[in-house]
Amino acid sequence: MEEKEYIASGILELYVAGVLSEQENQEVFAMVQKHAEIAKEVSEIEAAILKLTAATAPVSNSSFTSIKEKISSSNTAKPNVIPLARKATNWATYTGWAAAVILTGGLMWTMVQNNNLNTQLQSAELERQQLEEQIFKANTSLAETKKLNTTLRDKDILAVPLSGQAVSPDSYAKVYWDKNENQVYVDVQGLPKPPAGKVYQVWSLKLDPLTPTSIGILDQFNDDENKVFTLANSNDSEAFGITLEPEGGSESPTLEQLYTLGAVSAP
Amino acid sequence: MTFEESIILFQKKDVKAFEYLYNNYKKSLLGVIFTIVKNDTIAEEILQDVFIKAWNSADSYNSSKGRFFTWMLNISRNAAIDKTRSKNFKNSKKNQSVDKFVDVIETYDNLDTTTNSIGIKKFVDKLAEKCKEVINLLYFKGYTQKEVSETLKMPIGTVKTRNRNCINELRNIVLN
Numbered sequence: 001m002e003e004k005e006y007i008a009s010g011i012l013e014l015y016v017a018g019v020l021s022e023q024e025n026q027e028v029f030a031m032v033q034k035h036a037e038i039a040k041e042v043s044e045i046e047a048a049i050l051k052l053t054a055a056t057a058p059v060s061n062s063s064f065t066s067i068k069e070k071i072s073s074s075n076t077a078k079p080n081v082i083p084l085a086r087k088a089t090n091w092a093t094y095t096g097w098a099a100a101v102i103l104t105g106g107l108m109w110t111m112v113q114n115n116n117l118n119t120q121l122q123s124a125e126l127e128r129q130q131l132e133e134q135i136f137k138a139n140t141s142l143a144e145t146k147k148l149n150t151t152l153r154d155k156d157i158l159a160v161p162l163s164g165q166a167v168s169p170d171s172y173a174k175v176y177w178d179k180n181e182n183q184v185y186v187d188v189q190g191l192p193k194p195p196a197g198k199v200y201q202v203w204s205l206k207l208d209p210l211t212p213t214s215i216g217i218l219d220q221f222n223d224d225e226n227k228v229f230t231l232a233n234s235n236d237s238e239a240f241g242i243t244l245e246p247e248g249g250s251e252s253p254t255l256e257q258l259y260t261l262g263a264v265s266a267p
Numbered sequence: 268m269t270f271e272e273s274i275i276l277f278q279k280k281d282v283k284a285f286e287y288l289y290n291n292y293k294k295s296l297l298g299v300i301f302t303i304v305k306n307d308t309i310a311e312e313i314l315q316d317v318f319i320k321a322w323n324s325a326d327s328y329n330s331s332k333g334r335f336f337t338w339m340l341n342i343s344r345n346a347a348i349d350k351t352r353s354k355n356f357k358n359s360k361k362n363q364s365v366d367k368f369v370d371v372i373e374t375y376d377n378l379d380t381t382t383n384s385i386g387i388k389k390f391v392d393k394l395a396e397k398c399k400e401v402i403n404l405l406y407f408k409g410y411t412q413k414e415v416s417e418t419l420k421m422p423i424g425t426v427k428t429r430n431r432n433c434i435n436e437l438r439n440i441v442l443n
Binding site for chain 2: 008
């Protein structure tokens, strides 16, 4: 019964009278918040004092109107002071906003510039790569051509022209045979593009009796640009022939599809 | 609008809430001021000043430091006492006879002014003499517990319990 004791102490009456210390006031306030019974007690003490003090008031003809006038006039008096302060604030505000707008504009312009430069840089880089590739290709092709040239000019090389046969009279080819190295270079520039599913096959021939030996399939025909293929040939060839064969080549040449043929002339 | 709400609104400078509080307290505060200055015109002036002062310093009120009524009561008493100390006032002093709230109520009874006061007078007469004195000093004059103890020549602890009993009596009289 902590509350009952607290109420009976008489502190609440002094609280309403306003004679307690600040610390005591806060204690009472905390108790009022905590206990509904104490809060009720304080209200009743206050109500009694209100009634008693009101009974001592003389007949009053004052009303809230005059107070209202005074507090609203003190309120309207303030705006006379505020605008001056506002003007200064506004000026600063406008300057601030203007600076912000200019800064934003500048930033955006810089960003656009930066984007443009980046794009330009990217396309330049792409161009550079393409050029590099072209140079590389050109160099490679030049090297190949040089190599081919030296090979063909070698005095030990035997050139064998192959002429067109019944299937394709306009076709021609050349075989450069390096006997020392047991290699042949087949130039098939004069052959038509093989149809799909077919490949050219190069044969080394012995004439008496006729014995064909496959020395290679030109399955890279379409991909090779200078159309010169290097094949190994360790045969004692007397003639070379090129036939069109199904993909993967054949065991023996299909003579009906003999495109070119040429005999090795005696040295 | 509850009481607590109106005080919060008043602190936010809500004129309606302020008017509500004014109507609630003006009579009590006017009574307290009048018992001190003993002049109704001056009392009215002070009351108005008190409310304007309260409005202007609404921010400084804090419910954890005391009741709103108590806060207003303090402002009123201080304003009234300040007035009695001013030169102008001392020269124009009137109604020397009334010194206690009981005397004030007595005069009203004689003049037959407010019915409310008449009702109260009958009951206040029932209060013990010591009670009238304690209540007068604590609530109307704003004496501290120590000052009351010195004035009435009673131990400080007795002031507290005596006052408690007196207010209990008063509550029985005015609230029933």
